[in-house]
Amino acid sequence: MAAVYPLIFAALLFSVGVYGLLSRRHAVLVLMSIELMLAAVTVNLVTFWAIAGDALLTGQVFALFVMAIGAAEIGVGLAIIMLIYRNRASVNIDDADLMKY
Amino acid sequence: MTPLLAQTEAASGSAEFWVFIVIGAVALGSALSMVLLRNAVHAALMLVVNFFAIAVLYATLDAQFLAVAQIIVYAGAIVVLFLFVLMLLGVAGDQAFTGRIAGQKTTAVLLGLALFGVLAAGVAAPFLGEGTACNVPVEQRVDAEGPLCEGLAVANADGNVRGVGFLIFTDYVWPFEVTSVLLVVAAIGAIVLGKRREDPGELTDAPASAVPALRDDDDDEAASDEDAAEPAAAGASEDDEEGTR
Numbered sequence: 001m002a003a004v005y006p007l008i009f010a011a012l013l014f015s016v017g018v019y020g021l022l023s024r025r026h027a028v029l030v031l032m033s034i035e036l037m038l039a040a041v042t043v044n045l046v047t048f049w050a051i052a053g054d055a056l057l058t059g060q061v062f063a064l065f066v067m068a069i070g071a072a073e074i075g076v077g078l079a080i081i082m083l084i085y086r087n088r089a090s091v092n093i094d095d096a097d098l099m100k101y
Numbered sequence: 102m103t104p105l106l107a108q109t110e111a112a113s114g115s116a117e118f119w120v121f122i123v124i125g126a127v128a129l130g131s132a133l134s135m136v137l138l139r140n141a142v143h144a145a146l147m148l149v150v151n152f153f154a155i156a157v158l159y160a161t162l163d164a165q166f167l168a169v170a171q172i173i174v175y176a177g178a179i180v181v182l183f184l185f186v187l188m189l190l191g192v193a194g195d196q197a198f199t200g201r202i203a204g205q206k207t208t209a210v211l212l213g214l215a216l217f218g219v220l221a222a223g224v225a226a227p228f229l230g231e232g233t234a235c236n237v238p239v240e241q242r243v244d245a246e247g248p249l250c251e252g253l254a255v256a257n258a259d260g261n262v263r264g265v266g267f268l269i270f271t272d273y274v275w276p277f278e279v280t281s282v283l284l285v286v287a288a289i290g291a292i293v294l295g296k297r298r299e300d301p302g303e304l305t306d307a308p309a310s311a312v313p314a315l316r317d318d319d320d321d322e323a324a325s326d327e328d329a330a331e332p333a334a335a336g337a338s339e340d341d342e343e344g345t346r
Contacts, residue, residue, distance in 0.1 A: 003228045005118075006162065009125045011220035013132055015213045020136035022209035028187055029141055032148050035179065036132055039155050044224070046162045051228065055255040057264045060164050061273050064265065067167075067174055068280045072287030074179050078186045079294035091190050094202075 006047040014040035027081045027091045031074060038070045117161050124161070128154035145183050152176040165261040 013036060020033030042063045049059020085091050128151050135147035152175040159168040202208075256264055269277050 004225050005121060005125070006158070007225035007228055008221060009121075009129070009158075011217055011225055012129055014220060015217035016129070016132045016136055018216050019209045019213035022212060023136070023206045026141055028183060028190065029144055032144060032183060033136060035148065035175070036135070036151065039152070039175075042167075043155065043158060046159060046164045046167065049164075050162055056272070057256050057261070057268050058272075060167050060261075060265055061268050063164070063167055064170065064269070065273075065276060065280055067170060068284060071174055071179060072284050074182060075287050075291040076294070078182060079291040082186060082189065083294050085190050 003047060003051045006043060010040045010043040010047065013037075013043065025092050025094055027084070027093045027096070028078070030093060031077050031081070034077075035070065035074065038066060042066050120161050121158065124154050124157045128158065141187050142184065145180055145187060148183070149176050149180050152180065163257055163261065166265045 017033045017036035017040060020036065021030055024030050024033060045059045045063045045066065049057070052059070081091060084096050088095055131147045131150035131154060135144045135151060138144045138147060152171060156168040156171040156176070159165075159171060258264075259267075
């Protein structure tokens with residue numbers, strides 16, 4: 001299988017994640033779109049490892065690191081969303097405009 | 102991989118390709134429906150489907166350990182966390198929200214398509230035709246032409262899990278430990294942020310003029326984050342304001 005197919009797939013997945021990130025207003029759904037983009041990046045890492053023919057498993061190890069950092073990000077992000085909800089009674093990210101201007 | 106399966110794949114030649122086509126279609130379809138579905142819980146369930154499909158994709162790309170970790174970490178833990186928070190906050194999707202940006206969806210479609218064009222031209226197009234992703238069985242790979250596929254055979258010679266574990270605890274032990282520290286810090290931060298406080302006005306966004314006094318239970322560290330902590334009694338009035346908005 002040519003390497004271009006997983007790369008195109010990852011680009012499509014990332015673009016879908018970007019669309020969700022830009023179009024969604026529910027803060028949890030925005031975080032889920034970010035997860036989609038992280039998954040696309042991880043697919044790219046594994047694919048490039050396979051292309052390079054690395055005798056070590058460097059790409060997979062870094063994909064593992066991306067996975068761990070994504071988990072940490074989701075934990076903190078959901079806690080922040082719950083805090084915003086507690087303070088503003090809304091999970092609409094358009095309402096979180098305190099730092100605007 | 103069982104010998105029978107290896108023989109079947111060697112016979113059919115492009116089995117990985119068709120697995121990839123089917124799994125990629127499932128992953129992209131579930132991703133699109135996750136982004137488009139109105140109900141937030143349905144979107145989270147579509148995310149589970151997407152993560153499982155990507156795990157299968159990792160398995161076809163010779164990353165068995167990552168496939169299992171993907172299922173455990175993402176489809177298991179993270180989606181449960183998402184669903185938990187969705188149930189806690191109310192399961193309405195974002196159809197209830199009125200946007201303030203005109204033409205947001207159209208702009209999002211345009212920007213997403215533009216980004217796909219950039220990514221496809223910049224990242225994927227250089228590998229058109231050349232550069233094989235070596236997801237063929239080991240039996241085929243050793244006598245394939247070029248050094249590319251031999252490298253992967255060497256990498257996975259002792260098994261994928263053993264290779265990843267060896268690399269984590271030798272070459273990448275320092276990033277690995279830093280990642281564990283990051284996870285601990287994130288867990289502590291999530292607990293601190295999510296903890297219900299006795300004073301409901303703490304950490305609210307009222308202006309500093311409305312703040313009566315700082316809480317003094319963080320006696321030592323309070324000086325450093327005095328600016329960040331803005332307790333106020335404005336929590337009750339927020340709800341009324343939301344209703345009329």
